[in-house]
Amino acid sequence: MGEVDSAFIQNPENRPKLSIIQAKGIPVINLSPIIHHTAQDSSAIESLVKEIASACKEWGFFQVTNHGVPLNLRLRLEEATKVFFAQSLEEKKLIIDDNGFPGYHDTEHTKNVRDWKEVFDFLSKDPTLVPLNSDENDDGVTQxxxxxxxxxxxxxxxxxxxxxxxxxxGFKLLELIALSLGVEAKRFEEFYIKNQTSFLRLNHYPPCPYPHLALGVGPHKDSGVLTILAQDEVGGLEVKRKTDQQWILVKPTPDAYIINVGDIIQIWSNDAYESVEHRAKVNTEKERFSIPFFFNPGYDTEVKPLEELINEQNPSKYRPYKWGKFLVHRKDSNFKKQDVENLQIYHFKLP
Known part of the structure; x- marks a missing residue:
């Protein structure tokens, strides 16, 4: 079997247990009322909003069915993804950006430990404007x-x-989440009007002979607004259950998408909803593919709790930060081991 590269070895507290707990509790939500309706059924929408609220509070994760995304398009992308990753490393490295993002890369780190995977990133808006660097005093912009x-x-x-x-x-889901928080349905759209920073990621997890030491992706929380994930039948996503902090394997549901709220929704909701820790296990025998879409706002968005949710009984729990600066800081630190801790939202938490 040989020695595993020490860069891939998780700290003891993060190493995966080889026993499996499968999640029955992650809600599966049928989006038919907002996707296939011929006329608005207010009671069906109201019920859907309650389901979304419950899932966001209790899990931070849920699956959606009858979502309106054509199955044949997803299958075409999944097939093309397999063909792309089957190329030689030399061929794949021809499409590496000088910054390491977007494009192909295989050296991503999560919490300073290298992930057992290779990825291809593709921006939703091309080009995407971002701050030149993460220095608060520098207003330079690059793309x-x-x-x-x-x-x-x-x-x-x-x-x-x-x-x-x-x-x-993503916009349909944001409407439901807005309504579940008691704000206007289109409340979040203003953050997406200009310079959106969303991107699609194609993940390939090769078989790994060290399932007790390595992870496809280490424990982390997503820093953006929403993540919309398609995972294949191999599975491997694990979510940390809020009630008992147990790692729960999310069983693949055919043609469903797995949704999780990110750090920005945690802040917009002033902690009503929580961005939940998750990770990806490796498989000793099978390769695995997954396709997350990271639905992120414009780079110049100032992230802070929504004014409608703040009052004397519920004061703001975060100081504002600029999303673009945060994003660039995170991207700069993703591809190499760091001497200091990666930037997290709790660094902006008010006492």
Whole structure:
């Protein structure tokens, strides 16, 4: 078997147990009332909003069915993803951006431990404007630009079609979440009008002979607004259950998407909803593919609790921060081991 590279070895408290607890509790929510309705059924929408509220409070995660994303498009993207990752490393490295993002890379770190995976990132908006660096006193702006993979054929076109579907679903979900918080349905759209920083990620987890030491992705919370995940039948996503802090394996549901609220929704909701820790296990025998879409706001968004939710009984729990600066700081630190802790939202928590 040989020695495992020490860069992949998780700290003892984060190493996966080989016994499996499967989640029955992660809610599966049928989106038919907002996707396939011919006329608005207010009672069905109201029921849906309550389901969303419960899932966000109790889990921070839920699955959605009847979501409106064409199955044949998802299957085309999944097939193209497999063909792309089957290329040689030399061929894949031809589409690495100078910044390491977007494009192909295989050296991502989570909490300073290297992930057992390779990825391909593709921006929702091309080019995407971002701050030149994470220095609060520097207002310079640069841009990230998508690579143009030549193989497999039509890869870029399929990705762009899929991203459009992800954005449509993302806005529908944000409306439901807004209503569940008691604010106007379109409340979050203002944060997406300009310079949106969303991106699609294609993940490939090769078989790993060290399932007791390594993880596909180490324990983390997502820093953006929403993540919309398609995982294959192999599975591997684990969620830390809030009630008892146990790691729960999320069993794949055919044609469903797994949704989790990110750090920004935790702040917008002033901690009514929590961004929950999760990770990806490795598999000793099978390779695994997953496709998350990170639905993120404009780079110049000031992240802070919604004014409508703040009052004397519920004062603001966070000081504001600029999303673009936060994002650039995180990206700069993702591809190499750091001497200091990565930036987290609790650094902005008010006493």
């Amino acid at each position: 990230w630009t998508n690579p143009s993979p030549q193989y497999p054929p039509h890869f870029k076109v399929i990705i762009e079609e899929y991203i459009e579907e992800m954005e449509n679903l």
